[in-house]
Amino acid sequence: MDIEQKLVPNTNSARWGTLAVFFADGAAFGAWAAAIPVIKANVNLTHEQLSLVLLCLILGSLVTMPLTGTGIARYGSRFTTVVGIILYLCALTVVALPSEIWVLALCAAAFGGGKGALDVSINAHAVEVQRHFQKPILATFQALWSVGGLVGSLLCGFLLSQSMPVQAVLPTIVFMLALVGFFGWRVMLPASVTLVPEPGAAAIATTEQPKRRPFRIPGPFLAKVCLLCFLTLFGEGVMADWSSVFLHEERGLTPATAAMGFAAYSIAMALARFCGDAIHARLGSIATLRYSGISAAFGMLLAIAVDNSIASIIGFLFVGFGLANTVPILFAAAARDPEMGAGPGTATAAMAGYIGFLAGPPGIGFLASVFGLPAAMATVALFAAGFSAFAHFAVDPTPKPTSPTTLPLPPLSLQEK
Helix, strand or coil: CHHHHHHCCCCCHHHHHHHHHHHHHCCCCHHHHHHHHHHHHHCCHHHHHHHHHHHHHHHHHHHHHHHHHHHHHHHHHHHHHHHHHHHHHHHHHHHCCCCCCHHHHHHHHHHHHHHHHHHHHHHHHHHHHHHHHHHHCEEEEEEEHHHHHHHHHHHHHHHHCCCCCHHHHHEEEHHHHHHHHHHHHHHHCCCCCCCCCCCCCCCCCCCCCCCCCCCCCCHHHHHHHHHHHHHHHHHHHHHHHHHHHHHHHHCCCCCCHHHHHHHHHHHHHHHHHHHHHHHHHCCCCCHHHHHHHHHHHHHHHHHHHHCCHHHHHHHHHHHHHHHCHHHHHHHHHHHCCCCCCCCHHHHHHHHHHHHHHHHHHHHHHHHHHCHHHHHHHHHHHHHHHHHCCCCHHHHCCCCCCCCCCCCCCCCCCCCCC
């Protein structure tokens, strides 16, 4: 019998529950991404006005992310996950209702706040689940986020193509995702679980680290990881919010058909992430990050340089392949930070990454108002080249010894350092 199953029977269930929450998270954002062109048209927003709305997403996230880190330390990641998903789905229910930009901005802020809280808490929980399994499984969690994004965008696009108003489409999707999220929350690891190994067995870490550390400025290693998280998730945010708009406005596709752009990107992300742990084990973290950056940069340049919708969608596929496996590697690296520890390190990296995720869309909007949307989206290629060039930042050259009472995550590969 597997040791974690013998000691804590619900560990496998917790893995499925965490996968379910990742799926619901991605599906909700996929639905939002597919609905943006319709919402933009309904409120008659310019690129600059849409950028302001998306900026409110960031502000909402910046409020909740630090609070979530404190909440995780006090109440555990399971509790903060359910708070985040409730706010996230409630905001998605009403975000398509406003006809005035200021009301839409408030709804977007609530949506961003929910997403920020959910992303920090569920990623922290995923790291703890991985510690119980004693093998890399983070890529699988991220894969389910991508699968969710694919399902959410396709479902939203399909319902819109049936002449269903977006004000009814999003609540319908939210109802489905609330059921998925409720199942996931019910079987997640409780904060009180502590695994104690049998004599002679490998030690296993506690579910929630008992040692609480207040937030502080990251050390040199974690700061570098945070930079890479910002660069890679910047691209993910841009793809989520602007891929459909790009295909609609620059390539002439209908809003429902333009949703296929984000769907193609999500398919590539999901396929690459399901293979991510094997790719990482074979190539090592640095090589994986470098090749990922090259793929993402090439794909974005193809999408914007060739004036053809098929070429753009193929380019989005390459971007998806490129961005897929960066987050699991970087979050796992942050969990090994020798100064802050696994929980605070992961939360800090998640905050830096999702600031990039949410800063990308309004940044692209402001650049598009000056240089045009294709030129603005070239920023994604530039940032992808950046995290490819600085991939070696993800390896700590001087890790501290791990306490014998806890199970370390598998060490990062030093290949091609």
